[in-house]
Amino acid sequence: QKEVEQDPGPLSVPEGAIVSLNCTYSNSAFQYFMWYRQYSRKGPELLMYTYSSGNKEDGRFTAQVDKSSKYISLFIRDSQPSDSATYLCAMSAVQGGKLIFGQGTELSVKP
Amino acid sequence: EPEVTQTPSHQVTQMGQEVILRCVPISNHLYFYWYRQILGQKVEFLVSFYNNEISEKSEIFDDQFSVERPDGSNFTLKIRSTKLEDSAMYFCASRDDGRQPQHFGDGTRLSIL
16 A cells, blocks of 8 residues: 555646545654645645644645544635646655655646 | 755756756755655655754665765755666755745756766
């Protein structure tokens, strides 16, 4: 079983839609969870950072962590064409430790 | 907003040659990392570095790889004798001494011929 699994997509939605992205993981030691956005030929850009279980909201973005199910989600409300990118989940067992990434989900938001 | 800077953006090297990838982390950051992403694959951890020594390294980071912080601003990754399979995007990341996550540069695309 892969340590972190993420559906690579591609996912195509109309502008204004709510987007749901998710990852599952197998290592129960993971405690720190991140979502990064990656545009073509650019580096991962941090979107959300959460510790342990719970929800975190920042503008149009909401991150959820369910450690009991080993499942994390990123919701994007009122999606915009500029949100078109690859979204990477990443997690680590210790603060500042090595990040284990998912495959990334390619999202396309159509005007 | 401060950012991690990587140079060059694209490096083309003959197989067997040495290559040095350079990174300037965010100025007050203390923890430094290298990751790589082979085309179409996941981002993979290579090495972490703190207080002038390696904190952790992956099995990918063998004797052909080394890291160095030669001065107060640069952080380098050296590959001693490059192989075709070293072709990838190499990302540098840094973080401060707190509960903050890692911030990434835009990467160096390494092409081995």
